[in-house]
Amino acid sequence: MKGALIKIAKELNEKQILWALGGSLVLKHYNLVGAPKDIDIFVHEKDLDSVIKVMETMGENTEVLGKGLYTTKYFYKYVVNNVNVDIMSGFGIRHEAGIFNYNFDETSIVDRIKYREVNIPLTSLEDWFVIYQLIPNRDEKVELIEQYFNSVGNVNKNVLGNYLEYNLPSKVKERIVSLIKE
Numbered sequence: 001m002k003g004a005l006i007k008i009a010k011e012l013n014e015k016q017i018l019w020a021l022g023g024s025l026v027l028k029h030y031n032l033v034g035a036p037k038d039i040d041i042f043v044h045e046k047d048l049d050s051v052i053k054v055m056e057t058m059g060e061n062t063e064v065l066g067k068g069l070y071t072t073k074y075f076y077k078y079v080v081n082n083v084n085v086d087i088m089s090g091f092g093i094r095h096e097a098g099i100f101n102y103n104f105d106e107t108s109i110v111d112r113i114k115y116r117e118v119n120i121p122l123t124s125l126e127d128w129f130v131i132y133q134l135i136p137n138r139d140e141k142v143e144l145i146e147q148y149f150n151s152v153g154n155v156n157k158n159v160l161g162n163y164l165e166y167n168l169p170s171k172v173k174e175r176i177v178s179l180i181k182e
Helices: 002-014 024-029 045-059 126-132 139-152 155-165 170-180
Strands: 019-022 038-043 060-062 074-080 083-089 093-094 098-101 110-114 119-121
Touching: 002 038, 002 074, 002 083, 002 110, 002 119, 019 093, 019 126, 024 038, 024 098, 024 126, 024 139, 038 045, 038 074, 045 074, 045 083, 093 126, 098 126, 098 139, 110 126, 119 170, 126 170, 155 170
Parallel strands: 019 119, 038 083
Antiparallel strands: 019 038, 060 074, 074 083, 093 098, 110 119
């Protein structure tokens, strides 16, 4: 997986594309999960055409099935070096209180890691604490993140606090409040 990630990251960085990893690779960075099954990449809509051009040169575009739960504006699947890669822009999720839209921009990038001298931007663990609560069957990941925040105490209260302004289910807001009040 690292080989595919480095290959993609080099190209996206070279083209000065605004992008970042999300999902399980963010959790992996914090040693909260084992080996992720795919690479989730979030891109800013302004760079979408450039990303598609890059991905078309290095991977096979695969079929995207019905959206169902998701309201993501742009969603593409590729296979690069036998690794599934999801490219998303305008990510959204339907939930009991409405629709959650993840506003990916420069401020979404909270950290960078380096593999073989290649910078790889990361979205925040706080983002995934909220997002995973909106996706069915992600309770285990939510618990892992919450335990991490409670044990390390390294919660970005500004990021989480901003989510209180979103249209979210009350149970999600209650969990956010419990983390930022401490």
